[in-house]
Amino acid sequence: MMRGRRGARQHFWTAVVMVVTVGGVSACSGDDGSVAESPLQAGEVQASPTPTYFDQVGPDGLIDGKTLTQLSGEVAYACISDRGWAQVQLNENGEISGLVPEEQQDAYSEDLNACWAEADAQYPFPEVTEDSLRERYALEVETRKCLMDEGYTIAEPPSVDVWIDQMNHPDENVWLPYGEIQFSSTFDSTKLPGLYEKCPDPATRIIVP
Numbered sequence: 001m002m003r004g005r006r007g008a009r010q011h012f013w014t015a016v017v018m019v020v021t022v023g024g025v026s027a028c029s030g031d032d033g034s035v036a037e038s039p040l041q042a043g044e045v046q047a048s049p050t051p052t053y054f055d056q057v058g059p060d061g062l063i064d065g066k067t068l069t070q071l072s073g074e075v076a077y078a079c080i081s082d083r084g085w086a087q088v089q090l091n092e093n094g095e096i097s098g099l100v101p102e103e104q105q106d107a108y109s110e111d112l113n114a115c116w117a118e119a120d121a122q123y124p125f126p127e128v129t130e131d132s133l134r135e136r137y138a139l140e141v142e143t144r145k146c147l148m149d150e151g152y153t154i155a156e157p158p159s160v161d162v163w164i165d166q167m168n169h170p171d172e173n174v175w176l177p178y179g180e181i182q183f184s185s186t187f188d189s190t191k192l193p194g195l196y197e198k199c200p201d202p203a204t205r206i207i208v209p
Helices: 068-082 102-122 130-149 160-167 177-182 189-198
Strands: 002-004 088-090 096-098
Touching: 068 088, 068 096, 068 102, 130 160, 130 177
Parallel strands: none
Antiparallel strands: 002 096, 088 096
16 A cells, blocks of 8 residues: 655644744654755744635634645645546545555655645645744643543643743653553543544644744
8 A cells, every 4th residue: 555645744743843943843754755844053044934824724723624734635635636546545634545556656656745745835834933832832731631631641741941842852752642642551542533522632733823
């Protein structure tokens, strides 16, 4: 089975290093082999055009109930289908997969990368700022309370400044409520969809700077 998706998109906030001091975003490789932006050096300023979809973001941090991952997946899927790859499918998480003959995999990968570039151009991630990180922290604290109301035990949050520092240093463990319960050996993954409805994951929210 050949898969294609923006691996860093689904958990953008947990998979990408935030560079608060210059308001930029460094990037990591997705599991599809794609690479986003290069890490910024100290003092550099990264131009970040304002995404045009900001005025569509609802109070829930979504666009018509969809995450950027889902919206990007829809764009990439329409593109790859238009290129003749009728055997691929799009799932509810915005991931594209399908059976592609070995002799066609290079051509498929080239088309898929082009389609993800088209999706990224239409739905680029917003610039990450210190203010947006602080807003994300507040959402994580709310999510912790919600998950604890559902019976889960989650560690006390660090201070907001410590948390931002964790987010800027990928070698450190980042305090994330959903991360804690999902990596627990006793967690039942079949409960995730219901939990997401009751306690939205801040990683999926669009935070407008």
